Amino acid sequence: MSGPDPLDPATLEQAGTGALAAFAAARSLPELAVTRTEHLGDRSPVALARRAIAGLPGPQKAEAGKRVHALAQSSQAAYEARKVELERQRDERVLAEEAVDVTVLPERPDGARHPLTTISERVADVFVAMGWELAEGPEVEHEWFNFDALNFGGDHPAREMQDTLFVEPAGSGLVLRTHTSPVQVRSMLDRELPVHVVCPGRVYRADALDATHSPVFAQVEGLCVDEGITMAHLRGTLDHLATAVFGEGLRTRIRPNYFPFTEPSAELDLQCFACRGASAGSGAEPCRVCASEGWIEWGGCGMVHPAVLVACGIDPERYSGFAFGMGLERTLMFRHGIESIRDFYEGDSRFTLSLRSEA
Amino acid sequence: MRVPISWLRTLVPGLTACADEIAARLVRAGLEVEQVHRVGQDVRGVVVAEVLDVQDLTGFAKPIRFCHVSVGQRTHEVVCGATNFAAGDRVAFARPGAVLPGGVDIATRRTYGHTSDGMICSGAELGLTSDAAGILVLPASAPLGGDVVDLLAMRDEVLDIAVTPDRGYQLSVRGVAREAATAFGLALRDPGLEPAAAPSPDGFPVRVEDPELCSRYVARIVYGLDPLARSPLELQRRLTLSGMRSISLAVDVTNAVLLELGQPLHAFDLDALSGAIVVRTARTGERLRTLDGVDRELSEQDLLITDGSGPIALAGVMGGGPTEVTSATTALLIESAHFAPRSVARTARRHRLPSEASRRYERGVDPALAGAAAERAVQLLVELGGATAGPVSDVDGRRPRPALRLPVTAPGRLAGRDYPADVVRRRLQDVGCHVTGAEVLDVVPPPWRPDLAGAADLIEEVVRLEGYDTIPVVLPSAPAGRGLTTQQRLRRTASRSLAAAGLVEVVTPPFVGDEVLASLGGAMTCPRLVNPLSAEESLLRPTLLASLAAAVVRNVSRGITDVALYESGCVFIGSGQSAPSPGVDGPPTAEQRAALDAALPSQPRHVGVAFAGDRASWDAPLSVLVALGRELGLDLDVRAAAADPYHPGRAGELLLDGQRVGLAGELHPRVVAALGLPARTCAGEANLDVLVEAAARRGPPQAVPLSPFPPAAVDVALVVAREVPAAEVEAALRAGAGPLLEGLRLFDVYTGPQVGEGRRSLAYALRLRAPDRTLTDVEVLSTRDAAVAEAARRTGARLRA
DSSP states (O other): OOSSOTTOHHHHHHHHHHHHHHHHHOOSHHHHHHHHHHHHSTTSHHHHHHHHHTTSOHHHHHHHHHHHHHHHHHHHHHHHHHHHHHHHHHHHHHHHHTOOOTTOOOOOOOOBOOHHHHHHHHHHHHHHHTTOEEOOOOSEEEHHHHTGGGTOOTTOGGGSTTTOOBBSSTTSSEEEOSSSHHHHHHHHHHSOSSEEEEEEEEEEOSOOOSSSOOSEEEEEEEEEEETTOOHHHHHHHHHHHHHHHHOTTOOEEEEEEEETTEEEEEEEEEEOTTTTTTTOSTTSOOOTTTTTSSEEEEEEEEEEOHHHHHHTTOOTTTOEEEEEEEEHHHHHHHHHTOOOTHHHHSOOHHHHHHTOOOO | OEEEHHHHHHHSTTOOSOHHHHHHHHHHTTOEEEEEEEESTTOEEEEEEEEEEEEEEOSSSSOEEEEEEEOSSOEEEEEEOOOSOOTTOEEEEEEEEEEETTTEEOOOEEETTEEEOSEEOBTTTTTSOSOOSSBOEEOTTSOTTOBHHHHTTOOEEEEEEEOOTTOGGGSSHHHHHHHHHHHHTOOOOOGGGSOOOOOOTTSOOEEESOTTTEEEEEEEEEEOOOTTOOOOHHHHHHHHHTTOOOOOHHHHHHHHHHHHHOOOEEEEEGGGOOSOEEEEEOOTTOEEEBTTSOEEEOOTTOEEEEETTEEEEETTTEEBSTTOOOTTOOOEEEEEEEEOHHHHHHHHHHTTOOOHHHHHHHHOOOGGGHHHHHHHHHHHHHHHHOOEEEEEEEEEOOOOOOOEEEETTHHHHHHTSOOOHHHHHHHHHHTTOEEEOSSEEEEEOOTTOTTOOSHHHHHHHHHHHHOGGGSOOOOOOOOOOOOSOHHHHHHHHHHHHHHHTTOEEOOOOOEEOHHHHHHHOSOOOOOBBSSOSSGGGOEEOSSHHHHHHHHHHHHHHTTOOEEEEEEEEEOOBSOOOOOOOOOSSSOOOHHHHHHHHHHSOBOOEEEEEEEEETTOOTHHHHHHHHHHHHHTTOOOEEEEOOOTTEEEEEEEEEEETTEEEEEEEEEOHHHHHHTTOOTTOEEEEEEHHHHHHHHHHHOSOOOOOOOOSOOEEEEEEEEEETTSOHHHHHHHHHHHHGGGEEEEEEEEEEOSTTTOTTEEEEEEEEEEOOSSSOOOHHHHHHHHHHHHHHHHHHHOOEEOO
């Protein structure tokens, strides 16, 4: 056997020092791998020493073994520690390299539902939650449903050309419905009593399009017919709807008015949601939304006229009902500060996108 | 209806509340007070002046005068364009610094070569009269330097009231005064109840041929009217504030009575009448030149006033030219009549002649008023025009109104609160009803309330006068509901699916023009409007594409480059039919109902999509509609289709179980050009009703078993003739692979020399899985082979080498 004694304590000592230094000096995982082969591999001093132990006489074996084992352990520990450190460094570097600008997002096409769609659903949902049902009907409607059954006399001005769009053949009795009330008539004819329906839909008038008029607009109406229905129930329902659409604490007000299909009839005002009525009266802060009236006109309502009940086959001696209706554009214009009714019908995608949130 | 508060106060003597308070109480009672106009409030510095001298200036195109006026302590020189005054007259003079109605500032200025140190005012400039030609000459008693605003009581407020069609009585100061008196609990001085002179046998001969259309006709004769007599300032002021012009004393008096009482009067020139007055409907071919100078052909339904010469007035609408009161008239016949609302309404509309009279007759005039109104007019003409009252005729065909029966508890039952019996009675009496009975009231409504026709109308009067604000607020409880129907929920799903796919919803008017429809091609019939808003858009759309195309064009024109729109809306197909209206005494019979429904055109709800600009891509509309179908639980097949208005090689039909439910693809370049769309605009449309119904019929989706065993992946590349649609190859692979096929995806399409001319290679990834075992290699290969064999059989496909 030639060369230095692998079990020489000084040699071992030196090998241990060398290993620790080499591992500490390794600057990368590949370098560390090379160093590991050198200091812990098959031909490393530790391996040689282990093999040399076998040739020692018995009594010396234990002590040499202990010494070699200590060397191996310390070297291995130094290696492991360095490896963990280098891996940590590598991971850190990789993650740093992988960093991106999270503000650069791939463009995803924007879609949105129209505010008239979402408000219709919102209002319908308020009523559906109370146990009402959603009723629908045709837009080209027969005058019997649109006028006759609703107690419009034959000479009512609404039946004139300047108000109503008539459908050919002329004199056929077909019109573009002027309100969603024909759906109420259909509901009363087709459903079992009691009737609780909400009817959103598109309606038409012979008005040219400008900032406040449109030949087509959206309405929602509600109808409740049962025994013992009163105006108090009408007021309760309207207050509930106002709160659901515009927020807690807003009240409604009804003022006497005239509609052929209700008696008593009323105009429906909503407490101004901007000033909450505080702007009314002299000296108060003026309000732009309600022109300092404290109230804004929202729709019409009343108790279903007995003649309407009769035309729908309901005994007015036994049953009573209330009905109400409001323009959805107007509702949205208040809610979102929309200035022109044109915006609803021009199809400008910016309009829909800006009002997409259902909040 | 414009009601000066000062006029109102004359009929409600105790009314001291301010105009705003009056307006608020009237609103609470249901009158629609749209505005309270304040007049004379802003006028300052207008004083009584005496004209000292007048010098007519020459050399100008119109008469111009240079005058000196005195306001007491000092004199002013002033230029004036009116000529109806002389030295010594007292006039309304606006000093420099004065403010006229509407905030017009008066200052010293140089004009017509002279200094004008103020302005002599006309009645119109002061907002008092409608006379702008001459200046206002004041009585000699007016104190020099006195404030004209005070002197003429120019400060007033005017209520502007929108009158609903059922409340004709509110088209009079009398009617509004009644509401005000009730609202404040005050007494009304009702000029409609003043006694009138009784008819006499020497009255002007009057015959009413149709008492149904004319229930009352009072004719009063007035002689010896001074044709030069002018309306006093106060009368002119009232008319002006009420929105009328002062014309002549005779006309002003009839107008003042119309405004105060609501009774339209017509004054005929007595000397122009020949023979008896006959009230009758027109005969074929009769004509009348009305006051507005139009020669009108009359309808046999027009109710006329005639004399020996033929028609002299359209009853309740407008008088005729030949019998018109002129500046020379000294003898009058004043008509104070009651005409049937419906007849007047029809005539006014037929001749497009709405008038102050017709507005009132249409809404119902108090038939009891005819005598008192005529009396009032005669008195004014006697008093102001030096006239003499002549004999009276009164053809009275009125019938007593039957009493209405009202259970005294009915108002409370409908309102949801109690009204004591005495309150119910008192409120009905407030509106003028005669009330008797206890438990059940017998109520005779007053003659000025034709709208009170049933118990419900009486209930409204009680409830409104007690205040709608006193009605409690109670939320009714509906029976448990079933929520939205399946169809309603699915429609919402469809809308959400398109928005989620990046499309923006639009809502467009359904009116389209023939030209647009023609350019979209296809033989579509749809309903036409009788009275469209625009002749260019007189059809109701049979397709959403017409409206969507317009919306695309608008977006592009506004600089939006990535347009992807959708609409869910009705289309109108076919044409409507005539169907008679059933009565309203009860529900329509089943046959009547069926006829009504059958008369309507078909109105299915469609969904339409359009992609343009950066978003234009032939496949986009097809994919979003297929995806929409999937959201509804439906597998829509796509098949190439050449159909208007699409590109023949870049469009497909959407099939549901083999039936076409929609079309989509790139629009035909010809259509794109015709509609002014950006090149390559793509669109699609499907019948949402059909999809939703099919989905609803299909019922709830059933769960698939989730196999715990691993899938096997196998790819096949098939070469087919180029014209073979991938969908057919895919269908064949699916059929051939059988139930083990879990998924299939086309991942590569190759054309080129390796597969040969006219052919292409379609590469599919198949994923196989069994529910109960791990598939063996043999099973995987035999499944693949079966799939390929079926593709070969159906489409001639062969495995790519």
